[in-house]
Amino acid sequence: MSARANILARIRARQGKAVTPRAAERELVAQEIAARTAGPRPGMPADLVARFIERARNLSSTVDELPELQAVPQAVAAYLQAQSLQPVAVCWPAFAGLDWAGQGLRVEVRPAGADDLVGITGSFCAIAETGTLMLCSGGGSHAVTSLLPETHIAVVSRRRIVSGMEEGWALLRAELGAMPRAVNFVSGPSRTADIEQTVTLGAHGPYRVHLLLLP
Amino acid sequence: MHFKARAGAKLADVKLQTALKKLQGNFVKGRADRITELDNFPEIRDAAAEIRDRALANLDVYLDAFEKNAAARGTVVHWAETHEDVNRIVREIAALHGVRKVVKSKSMVTEECGLNVALEAAGLEVVETDLGEYILQLAQEPPSHIVAPVVHKTRDEVSDLFADKHKAPRLTDIPALCREAREKLRPHFLSADMGVSGANFIIAETGSTLIVTNEGNGRMVTTLPKVHVAITGIEKVVPTLEDVATLIRLLPRHGTGQSITNYVSVTTGPRREGDSDGPEHFHVILVDAGRTKLIGGDFQEMLRCIRCGACMNHCPVYQSVGGHAYGWVYPGPMGSVLTPTYVGLENARDLPNAATLCGQCHVACPVKIPLPELLRKLREQQFERRLKPWPEVLALRAWGWLAARPALYAAVMRFKARLLRAMADERGMIRSLPFGSGWTDRRDFPAPQGRTFREMYKEARSKA
Numbered sequence: 001m002s003a004r005a006n007i008l009a010r011i012r013a014r015q016g017k018a019v020t021p022r023a024a025e026r027e028l029v030a031q032e033i034a035a036r037t038a039g040p041r042p043g044m045p046a047d048l049v050a051r052f053i054e055r056a057r058n059l060s061s062t063v064d065e066l067p068e069l070q071a072v073p074q075a076v077a078a079y080l081q082a083q084s085l086q087p088v089a090v091c092w093p094a095f096a097g098l099d100w101a102g103q104g105l106r107v108e109v110r111p112a113g114a115d116d117l118v119g120i121t122g123s124f125c126a127i128a129e130t131g132t133l134m135l136c137s138g139g140g141s142h143a144v145t146s147l148l149p150e151t152h153i154a155v156v157s158r159r160r161i162v163s164g165m166e167e168g169w170a171l172l173r174a175e176l177g178a179m180p181r182a183v184n185f186v187s188g189p190s191r192t193a194d195i196e197q198t199v200t201l202g203a204h205g206p207y208r209v210h211l212l213l214l215p
Numbered sequence: 216m217h218f219k220a221r222a223g224a225k226l227a228d229v230k231l232q233t234a235l236k237k238l239q240g241n242f243v244k245g246r247a248d249r250i251t252e253l254d255n256f257p258e259i260r261d262a263a264a265e266i267r268d269r270a271l272a273n274l275d276v277y278l279d280a281f282e283k284n285a286a287a288r289g290t291v292v293h294w295a296e297t298h299e300d301v302n303r304i305v306r307e308i309a310a311l312h313g314v315r316k317v318v319k320s321k322s323m324v325t326e327e328c329g330l331n332v333a334l335e336a337a338g339l340e341v342v343e344t345d346l347g348e349y350i351l352q353l354a355q356e357p358p359s360h361i362v363a364p365v366v367h368k369t370r371d372e373v374s375d376l377f378a379d380k381h382k383a384p385r386l387t388d389i390p391a392l393c394r395e396a397r398e399k400l401r402p403h404f405l406s407a408d409m410g411v412s413g414a415n416f417i418i419a420e421t422g423s424t425l426i427v428t429n430e431g432n433g434r435m436v437t438t439l440p441k442v443h444v445a446i447t448g449i450e451k452v453v454p455t456l457e458d459v460a461t462l463i464r465l466l467p468r469h470g471t472g473q474s475i476t477n478y479v480s481v482t483t484g485p486r487r488e489g490d491s492d493g494p495e496h497f498h499v500i501l502v503d504a505g506r507t508k509l510i511g512g513d514f515q516e517m518l519r520c521i522r523c524g525a526c527m528n529h530c531p532v533y534q535s536v537g538g539h540a541y542g543w544v545y546p547g548p549m550g551s552v553l554t555p556t557y558v559g560l561e562n563a564r565d566l567p568n569a570a571t572l573c574g575q576c577h578v579a580c581p582v583k584i585p586l587p588e589l590l591r592k593l594r595e596q597q598f599e600r601r602l603k604p605w606p607e608v609l610a611l612r613a614w615g616w617l618a619a620r621p622a623l624y625a626a627v628m629r630f631k632a633r634l635l636r637a638m639a640d641e642r643g644m645i646r647s648l649p650f651g652s653g654w655t656d657r658r659d660f661p662a663p664q665g666r667t668f669r670e671m672y673k674e675a676r677s678k679a
Binding site for chain 2: 002003004006007008009010011012014015016021025026028029033036037038039041042043049055057059104111114132137138139142143144147157164165168169173178179180181182183184185186187188189190191192194195196197198200202203204205206
């Protein structure tokens with residue numbers, strides 16, 4: 001007998017069930033999975049954008065509201081200068097066409113490496129309930145760019161701010177069909193409180209998360 | 216296991232007592248604050264318990280569904296009956312892919328297995344990357360809390376440890392210490408061939424594994440090395456992504472007092488065609504190692520546990536002695552139930568009694584596990600299996616014999632009440648009690664009034 005068969009047999013024996021599952025059991029589980037019943041939801045304000053911004057700031061993210069995509073390079077340049085950071089970054093392919101050089105920025109379109117200090121990404125959507133970004137890995141959305149650099153700048157569309165994680169999953173099923181390799185929910189800069197319960201930003205991931213909100 | 220002896224030493228440890236106070240402030244108050252953000256918290260908590268019960272009621276079929284959906288995305292699913300099986304499977308995976316260095320994110324299941332020792336014995340380099348676990352690896356100590364593993368250590372101790380092990384100048388401020396660890400660990404993430412993680416949940420609908428982390432090391436471990444191995448208990452399966460959304464409303468709030476952890480990472484299979492990152496090989500190991508013993512009996516509710524640590528944070532015994540006193544991987548009330556099941560009741564005699572049954576753990580549990588009830592059942596089992604110390608058994612037998620004879624019982628109690636009264640000093644306290652030195656060594660025992668309740672009750676009724 002394999003370990004798998006032994007474990008499954010032990011579960012069934014302990015629950016007083018026959019050795020192999022009946023069709024009705026499989027049918028029940030298939031139905032429970034297909035039903036995707038949502039749990040009770042906490043109350044949320046009508047203005048999801050305001051809620052998202054408030055929560056994101058609570059999580060130590062910073063937020064800048066922009067009128068259009070073309071304003072991104074200028075906003076990035078201003079942010080990096082205010083933080084006394086070098087005007088050098090890597091970005092997702094979606095932002096390859098922006099006029100970075102016009103703002104004095106040197107931005108390369110590639111996944112971040114270990115030595116890159118600033119990573120610019122988009123986001124699949126954003127969750128108002130907790131002030132969280134939802135990032136889906138894929139050809140054009142490199143997971144490492146939101147992880148390895150010390151500064152993560154993310155572009156978020158107001159139209160893609162949804163109420164809760166449930167709406168994020170619904171959007172994912174509707175637009176991507178299946179699960180990407182990695183879905184990362186990102187809620188502010190990385191942190192640790194392991195030493196004396198003292199919260200310190202910038203554990204292994206970014207020290208700063210800056211959000212650029214587009215219409 | 217000798218909880219009693221260890222607990223005594225821990226109570227006298229001044230540094231530990233200071234460290235434990237902070238835990239109460241942050242985690243206990245944090246949870247209380249964060250659950251007020253959910254206006255319908257009781258309903259969400261009911262739903263969370265129901266989700267866990269739903270998965271456990273048809274556990275084998277849900278695991279089968281998880282396996283099928285995971286395999287469809289290229290994940291290799293392994294099954295391990297014992298801790299030794301886990302270690303063997305990881306060594307085999309390492310050999311298969313020519314692995315030399317392993318980076319780990321926090322996993323309590325691998326603590327159960329003693330995985331690090333097993334891999335090092337096979338010639339592999341193993342690096343813990345969660346800051347707390349990294350500190351413990353350097354100090355060669357086990358974790359003392361399932362969420363905050365290094366809660367028992369002070370900043371000074373970490374400073375000394377880093378200065379000694381890193382052969383570097385001694386830093387004292389906490390952000391600098393964190394930066395030092397970040398710089399030490401970054402090269403390991405980049406050069407490791409295998410990442411080992413746990414899984415807070417596995418999702419039947421999609422065949423995915425999920426981890427919640429704050430530091431980002433979990434994302435590194437599951438993204439950068441060419442092989443990722445996720446190791447988790449068979450009870451961690453949940454049906455759907457909607458169920459995950461409900462459980463994530465509770466896990467971080469109860470664990471660390473956060474509305475959400477910095478990262479919630481859901482991984483499904485290895486790197487796809489066109490992906491620029493992610494592991495080439497993804498293995499999941501589903502572990503039994505004692506869990507099936509909890510199914511179908513008095514203790515099945517324990518398998519709802521989502522390992523948030525709220526029960527220990529709220530436990531007056533844990534708050535007083537810390538995690539190491541419990542002697543195995545899982546401390547606090549959940550550990551006092553799990554450890555006897557996993558290592559045998561005869562090897563954990565004190566643990567079911569290392570609780571005041573005050574009920575705080577049950578109140579704080581996000582999935583409503585009746586921990587005091589389960590501890591009481593374990594005490595009953597200890598009595599039935601004659602695992603109690605003989606003086607205790609004898610005393611209980613004698614009391615039982617006496618209590619079944621009401622007239623004799625009343626006579627003996629009348630005598631005892633008067634005897635104890637006679638032993639009292641002028642303050643009405645007894646300084647030293649024969650057979651009761653455990654009580655009177657450190658405090659005085661208040662003497663009874665000299666008459667029993669039944670005597671006084673009888674008198675009051677005859678007057679009325």
